Amino acid sequence: MARPLRAEIDLDALRHNYRLAASLAPGSRSMAVVKADAYGHGAVACAGALAALAPAFAVASIEEAVTLREGGIDQPILLLEGIFEAHELETVEALGLWQVIHSDWQLEALLAYEPRQPLTVWLKLDSGMHRLGFPPAAFIARWERLRQARDKTCDLHLISHFASADLDDATAFNAQHEVVEHVRQQLGAPICVANSPATLVKPQAHGAWNRPGIMLYGSNPLEGDLPAGLTLQPVMTLRSRLIAVQTLDAGQPVGYGGRWRTPRRSRIGVVAAGYGDGYDRHAMDGTPVLVDGQRCAITGRVSMDMLTVDISHVPEADVGSEVVLWGKGLAVDEVARHCDTIGYTLLTGVLPRVPRVYSRSPKSDG
Missing domain, CATH: 3.20.20.10 (Alanine racemase)
Structure with missing residues (x-):
């Protein structure tokens, strides 16, 4: 079975964003x-x-x-x-x-x-x-x-x-x-x-x-929010799965250096993604991810091949649960703020060992 981490690239979203750019400047070539x-x-x-x-x-x-x-x-x-x-x-x-x-x-x-x-x-x-x-x-x-x-x-x-x-x-x-x-x-x-x-x-x-x-x-380049009525669609969704779940008593360290400790009896999910894939090692405790569509928080330092998240409030989450690191449902710009960086660095930093999987509608040309 292949490692579950992949970067899904929605080419229809890319085309949507290009059309938006062109529509904002009808007198220009984009x-x-x-x-x-x-x-x-x-x-x-x-x-x-x-x-x-x-x-x-x-x-x-x-x-x-x-x-x-x-x-x-x-x-x-x-x-x-x-x-x-x-x-x-x-x-x-x-x-x-x-x-x-x-x-x-x-x-x-x-x-x-x-x-x-x-x-x-x-x-x-x-x-x-x-x-x-x-x-x-x-x-x-x-x-x-x-x-x-x-x-x-x-x-x-x-x-x-x-x-x-x-x-x-x-x-x-x-x-x-x-x-x-x-x-x-x-x-x-x-x-x-x-x-x-x-x-x-x-x-x-x-x-x-x-x-x-x-x-x-699909990344918002502005200091503030996009103007009302303008919507950029995320093109890359970085997606993986839980590969292990640990149940720990209160006060237990998680990850290198024990930076984060469980505040209570906790369920910790291990995600197949790390800085060896381009996920930012500077991600702080609390950096959001989606586990089975529910917001969870990174706990502890990001490792080369794995990171850990607190899934205590998602009792149905288990090995094999889907994890969205950024993309659809979780803006890359929000994740970037928790890493003290910008969306550009996260997107361009995804390394070659992460497969890119492309999708587009067969009727999306033109």
């Missing part, structure tokens, strides 16, 4: 971000499920783009960090990729390259995050160089990234957006600046392109 193996969900499967909907995809590296092309994905693919070495321009051209340019060495490498046809370029503006890109004056100068290199480049776009579009306090977002708007108006440039939170609640940032990412996978 590029689906599938970097980091589609945030842990499987890039080829997810891109394939979105192929009839999404006009383009975005990844972090050449390797991720190659995986999509080898998986049969034909849409344009944007390299969000551009090339890492000049020789990668050959692959960019061969695979018909779009590239971000954020550094002078990338710009010079492109201008020294002799493409058979001009390449699509997205020039990165540092609008205030101070991570990648050119500050406004330098950006405008580089834009002009690329615009004049008609044998090298075509279809120039301005791309930038918001550091705080997710926050309730819009002060920093507004400052960045003002920088973007100033440069956009000077150049008449098509822009792509709206990430998931900006797609959801900052329509003023919607551009020629938006690039929703984490929201596609």
Whole structure:
């Protein structure tokens, strides 16, 4: 019998979330971000499920783009960090990729390259995050160089990234957006600046392109709740079973170091899932799980292959009972808060030994 832990990936939910993103910005084209193996969900499967909907995809590296092309994905693919070495321009051209340019060495490498046809370029503006890109004056100068290199480049776009579009306090977002708007108006440039939170609640940032990412996978990227009427569906449900049950008297330690002790006579369920699967070892006592659909709490430290939960109030729970670690019925963002992290890290942290099991309706295309 196979170990019961699995990550169930609901591709219909993925498509629902993409349609929601697109509906919020009807004047924009929505590029689906599938970097980091589609945030842990499987890039080829997810891109394939979105192929009839999404006009383009975005990844972090050449390797991720190659995986999509080898998986049969034909849409344009944007390299969000551009090339890492000049020789990668050959692959960019061969695979018909779009590239971000954020550094002078990338710009010079492109201008020294002799493409058979001009390449699509997205020039990165540092609008205030101070991570990648050119500050406004330098950006405008580089834009002009690329615009004049008609044998090298075509279809120039301005791309930038918001550091705080997710926050309730819009002060920093507004400052960045003002920088973007100033440069956009000077150049008449098509822009792509709206990430998931900006797609959801900052329509003023919607551009020629938006690039929703984490929201596609059902995680709420906002500091607060989603706006009324908007519903994201969880795409990944991490599901396992109880493999043992212990009945312990009051005051007994559970797990490594005895961090948690039974407050009363207790039934403790052992779940086949641990940090060796990507479940966060920092999960605190009280982190929620669902056992046979009922909320229970993690007790004690997460082990490499197992974790323990208090099932004293679920008398029918026993070996073989189903356990949902996050997903349908239990938001990954709630679990993340108990681990002092964010949903992104939990989803992308699910390790390869956890099987991904995909489902979709046969009538869900288009």
